[in-house]
Amino acid sequence: MPITPDKIKALCFDLGNTLIEFGPRQIAYQYAALVKVLTELFGFCDASRLKAARDSQIVAPFSSGYKENNPRVLCEELIRGVYDIVPQQCQVERLIQTRYELFVRAVELPDGVMALLNKLRRRYRLGLLSNYPCSRSVRDSLVKIGLSEIFEVVVVSGDVGYVKPHAKPFESMLLQLGLHPSECVYIGDNWLADVQGAKRMGMCSIFTTQYVPYESFEPAEKDHSPDARIEHLNELEELLLP
Numbered sequence: 452m453p454i455t456p457d458k459i460k461a462l463c464f465d466l467g468n469t470l471i472e473f474g475p476r477q478i479a480y481q482y483a484a485l486v487k488v489l490t491e492l493f494g495f496c497d498a499s500r501l502k503a504a505r506d507s508q509i510v511a512p513f514s515s516g517y518k519e520n521n522p523r524v525l526c527e528e529l530i531r532g533v534y535d536i537v538p539q540q541c542q543v544e545r546l547i548q549t550r551y552e553l554f555v556r557a558v559e560l561p562d563g564v565m566a567l568l569n570k571l572r573r574r575y576r577l578g579l580l581s582n583y584p585c586s587r588s589v590r591d592s593l594v595k596i597g598l599s600e601i602f603e604v605v606v607v608s609g610d611v612g613y614v615k616p617h618a619k620p621f622e623s624m625l626l627q628l629g630l631h632p633s634e635c636v637y638i639g640d641n642w643l644a645d646v647q648g649a650k651r652m653g654m655c656s657i658f659t660t661q662y663v664p665y666e667s668f669e670p671a672e673k674d675h676s677p678d679a680r681i682e683h684l685n686e687l688e689e690l691l692l693p
Contacts, residue, residue, distance in 0.1 A: 454636060454655050454678050456691055461628050462571055463654075464602075465615075465639030466581040466589060468662040470564055470684070471596070477557040478665045481550075488549045492542050493534050504532035509666055512582075513643065517617035519608045520584040522547055547585075554588040560596035563685060568601050570688060578604040580624045580637070582614045582644055604628055615641070616648030625652070636678075638687070643668035650675035657681060657690070 467473030482502065489496040508525055512518055526546040530538040568577065579602045583589050586607040593599040604627040606620055613619040625632060632653035639645025640659050649656040658677035661684060679690060 454657070454690065456574075456693060458634070459575060459636055459655070459691070460634040461576040461578055461603075461630055461636075462687075462691065463578040463580055463604075463624060463628075463635055463637045465637075465641065465645050466579060467583075468640040468664045469638060469645075469659055470568075470579075470598070471558055471560060472662045473557065474663045474665050480557055481553045484553050485546075485549065488546065489530070489533060492545065493530070493536070497533060500533045501529070504529050507532075512614045513668075517613050517615075519582075519612055519614050522550070522585045522609070525584060526550070551585055551588050551591075554583075554585070555592045555595055558592035558596060560598070565597060565601075567685060567688060568598070570692060572601065574692060576628065576630075577602050578606070578624050578628055578635075580606045580615065580620055582608045582620075582641075584609045586610045615639075615644035616651060618648075618652060621648060621652045621654070636691070638684075640664055641668065642670055642674075646677045647675055650677075655679075657687070659684060 464470055486496045486498055486501060489501070508520060508528065512520060523543060526543045527538060530536065530542065530546065571577065581589050586609040589607045590605060593605065604624055606624045608614040608620050611620045611623050615621070625635065636655040636657060637645060637649035638657040638659060640662060641664065646656045646658050656677040657679045659681050661682060681687065681690070
């Protein structure tokens, strides 16, 4: 499907590794902080067990019918996976709050993104659709970096119960925009969640490779191809603002 700007009414963005960097560097920061908190709560933290548990949780939705993780269950499983104990609820709450704070702290707005989005929204409506189990983390991070007023619609998988590429998150976004899939372009970095999810919905897809994601999915034989590929978000200006 060729991208025809005159027929497009909305641009919808992924967040992590699309608008902002959220890859190995941010994950490493989170791990270090989690080790510190877990050590305070339970004693010595085996970092290799923590990493194994977290890596498993990150990809779990993609092998469970795309059902999103529950933040409370995630924290309980993480503690059991590292320490083989049943945690107290106050300990689980501490870990939930810590993960929320770590996410918000790690989010930073790259130079040029705000200016680009302001140019794009003069012509298009803007939406954001992100996979993350804690909606509060995403929404508060948008406030922190000044993007909360940029997007007309914000959808987080934690609110929907399913992660991209499942249809439900895309359906929620399209319903709130009141648009047909053919009137929207989705921009994201994840081959499975973003490219395949958008294309299966009948949307145009732009695949960005600007950042290195923590997890990646290789193309399969019958996968859809994106309608465009970019190496830097700034390329959207030439592509969408002719």
